[in-house]
Amino acid sequence: MTYQFTPADVAYLRTATEALAEVDRLPLTGASYLADVATARERLGERAGAMLETVLLRRKAVAKLDDPARWLLTGTALQQATPVPVARLRARRLAGRDVHDVTCSVGVDLAALAATAHRCVGSDLDPVRLAMARHNVPAATLVRADARHPVTRGTAVFADPGRRDAAGRRRWQASDFLPPLDELAAAYAGRDLAVKCAPGMDFGRLPPGEVELVSLDGQVREACLWTGSLATEGVRRRATVLRADSPEWTVTEAEPDECPVREVGEWLVDPDGAVVRAGLVRQYAARHGLWQLDERIAYLTGDAAPPGIRAFRVLEDGHYSEKTLRQRLRRRAVGRLEILVRGLDVDPNTLRPKLKLRGPNEATVVLTRVGRTPMAYVCEAVPSLP
Incomplete structure (x- = not known):
């Protein structure tokens, strides 16, 4: 079971730079883990659990974040977090807008949005994740709010609803998201809305708009539903491919699709x-x-x-x-x-x-x-x- 952070943990972690560096010097491998935990508890007492979990999460975050050593994270938040190249791709589409991330969690998407948006607001119900987001994305305005009850007007809205149940199993139906997609669509009716979705879901059940599938270095990482003026006119499906070793490219259903069926070529x-x-x-x-x-x-x-x-x-x-x-x-x-x-x-x-x-x-x-x-x-x- 992963460590459950408290607001007091977050307040301590925000200023515990030297203590975190000390814990980070521990190997924390399978062979040394028990001894390392004992060492951390001896030196840090009741703070050891939060420190150890933070260091371990930062090490795991290397695959998703550019500078994980400055981030505060929870295990669930990191699991659902968007890899930075994908978050930046999405943020470009919202550049220059007033944007509200209504499920900001610890702020991975919020950080990318804040770098391109005119003004950026983040909100979440979880006080721990919100406190972490304040540390991680100081440039954004942050408020505690339920995504189903708008607290801004006139902004474009981004949402990344929870897609796992309490046991960690994936939710594949939009009605099972937290909050459900239909409730988000109703709450922000008439607003430009972008919603991160699971790439394996049935896109035919989504509200009208453009669905963009994004892969990163050969792995399909997410689908995003774009609605209102955020959607490209005449496009319902888009695939965007990001690779470290070649330029970004995209293809849409609006392009020609003449494709013969023939015997194998070279x-x-x-x-x-x-x-x-x-x-x-x-x-x-x-x-x-x-x-x-x-x-x-x-x-x-x-x-x-x-x-x-x-x-x-x-x-x-x-x-x-x-x-x-x-x-x-x-x-x-x-x-x-x-x-x-x-x-x-x-x-x-x-x-x-x-x-x-x-x-x-x-x-x-x-x-x-x-x-x-x-x-x-x-x-x-x-x-x-x-």
Whole structure:
């Protein structure tokens, strides 16, 4: 069970710079943890729990925050926090506006919004998270308020409702959000509203607006519903791809989607997960001169691989069966194999030992179907192209 911070803890942590640095010098590894906890309790007494939890959370936050050593966090808040590159992407769309983050928590999104907004207000019901946000985002105005009861007028509104229950399980229905999405939409009717949503939810059940799927370094991180003037006219779906090794790009349903279905070309392309989840595979294919193997399968193919995407150079292909695949791999002396499956009921972990892999070479096999025919594409995996 994670440590439960109190307002008194937060007040102490805001000024305990030296004590936090002392705790941060402890290894806090699996092997040393019990001894380190004993050391912290001996030196810090009743404050040890809050200090230890803060240091551990800051270490975990490295994957999400640029400067985690200055942040105060709770475990639940960090779990739901938006990675900084994604938060900044969203903040650009709200730049120059008066913005109210009505579920500001400890302030990760609020910090990005405050950097671009004309004026920025944050509010939350949890007094501990609100106190942490005051430390983390001193540039914002902060008030304690229920997101379902507006305390500002004329601002654009951003909300990141809770999407986990008390046991930590994900909530997939908009009606199960905390607060529920329909209550947020009703409370801010007529206002420009942006709501962070789970990327795996049914977008057909969302209020009218533009749904943007965002991936970061190959992982789909979030969906955001944009309404009112924040939504792009004529666009209901958008996919935006952020990568550290290539420029940001986006694709929308307003783009051409002419995409033929043909036999495999020189390359197989697995579109970014945000493109697939947004239902924009055809638009992405049309942009890059690719085509589909099957209109119901998201794999694309072509004679050239798009930049900024992992692609597979096709070495050979044919009807899939365990026997024929085993023969192909043996002929190529493949001892290390990546198995990708889409559209077939095949478990890679069950299949792998049956293939009896031997040899010095490595390959990727893509198992999918074309029509009703199961197919295997033996490929050379190529890292993301510049």
